[in-house]
Amino acid sequence: MTALKPHTVSAYNLAKNSENKMHDDTVARRFGFQGGLVPGVDVFAYMSHMPVAKWGKAFLEHGLMDGRFLKPVYDGETAVVSAADTDTGIAIKVESRGELCAMGHASMSSGTKTISLTDFQDVSVVAKREPVNTSSYEQGKWLGIPPYTLGAQPSLDYLRDVRETDPLYANEKIVHTGMLLRTMNWALMENAILGPWIHVGSTIQYLATASVEDVLTVRAKVTGNYDRKGHKFVELDGLIVANGKTPIAHCRHVAIYQPRETVAA
Template sequence: MQSIRSWRGEAFNQVPDSDNRIHSDEIAQAYGFTGALVPGVTVSSYLIQPAVEAWGLHWLTRGAVHATIKSPLYDEREFAVEVALPGGDDRYHAELFSENRLCATAEVWLPDALEVEPEYQGCEVMSDYWQPQKASRQVMEELRDQGCPAKPFMWSAEHEMAAYLRQQADMPALLRTQAVADDKQNDSGYANMSFLLGCANRHFAAVARMSPWIHLEIRAQNFQAVPLNTALISEMTITDLFNKKGHEFADCVFNLFLADSKRCVCSIQQRAIYRMRAG
């Protein structure tokens, strides 16, 4: 087992053409940002990487994280993840800095015992012809009260979130989906957290039309590692809606299940701004 280590990298915006235009330079700059924002789920993956390096499959199958985005991380900018161990070898605190700014923080740990695994509810799965309404407080309240459709996903090497760094060789071997010349291990290709947390993001953005919107905070608990070419189903519940400083917020829970066995692989609590204040 490796030690938990700080590390440095270059930020990578995998989705410049996302429907969430906050990941484009034009819209991000219109809202006062310097440029396109790297997805919050990708920033979280940078904070989680020391756990995957140190604990490997143990973390992918039972690890937990609480990550909060503090300020934007911009594409192609250098960043540093600094870790501190408060005591013991099963937990660390991480902070991500870029351009002398604190961009995100996280607590990452291996629980002594797993939480009760969420059960599959059998919600109706969103069809290819699903037409979401424009996000508003009324629409989000209706989704909260009436329930949200489930959404399918496929973890594959072709997925745009298959890498959270430009070079997969810079990611832990367990998470690489591409052949790496100097990597002789076969134990690789497991879903990274940028993809898994991104499923929650995509599900959130699919139930109602919203752009731009901003991912702010996640709490996640893993229950199983996800091998390459695995079909998943996400079930979503809106737990709270509120306004703060003119922004409309939503708190949601997403449970990701294996499509065949309906076993839960990851449970995610997410906070996001679904409607930004004008100006």
């Protein structure tokens, strides 16, 4: 395998004030972590720098990427993203504190993937969020989010905060892949009141770029809800849509929505 130039990031916890208190130092320490976790979606954003550097805008139009989060990345620490060529694309890893924190793979799709909007139900968020329970993420249930527009200045702020150095996003006013993935988190958060929870991995098939002025929504189906080692997991199969008509990305999203510490409490 041929090594590519590493991408070094001074990690930043964008979610310190999030409703998800796993990003709060005090709460995260109760779960055995050193401090608040840098969100998985932002670690994924760090990782996505590598395939965009390799393939450019074409990757954001029809590339494929997956990422799994193995160990926390903490605010203020150095995270080194490295990648190496494989027979099918590039293998990506994130290391911090001498530990492997995340790993994934990116490739270019052969041909154009066709997605039908009719295969993904467009639903509204619940009228009133309730504390998460056994029916919040029933298998087969559809989840949505309020329509969302990032905007030009918030996009620039996000690029700064995830230490994105590729000029493509700012020059062409493209929504960063990390922001796209955030909408899958919102599908969980907008439909139930969660305690501390953890995003553990995602796969994205890119279909088109989204403009920072586009109105984005998500059509996400719960495809898995199960216990593993005491944790309660949820899996989503979602489509991010721009302006109600253009598929932007097909995402598979996995999270621990109730860590075993909260289940046992």
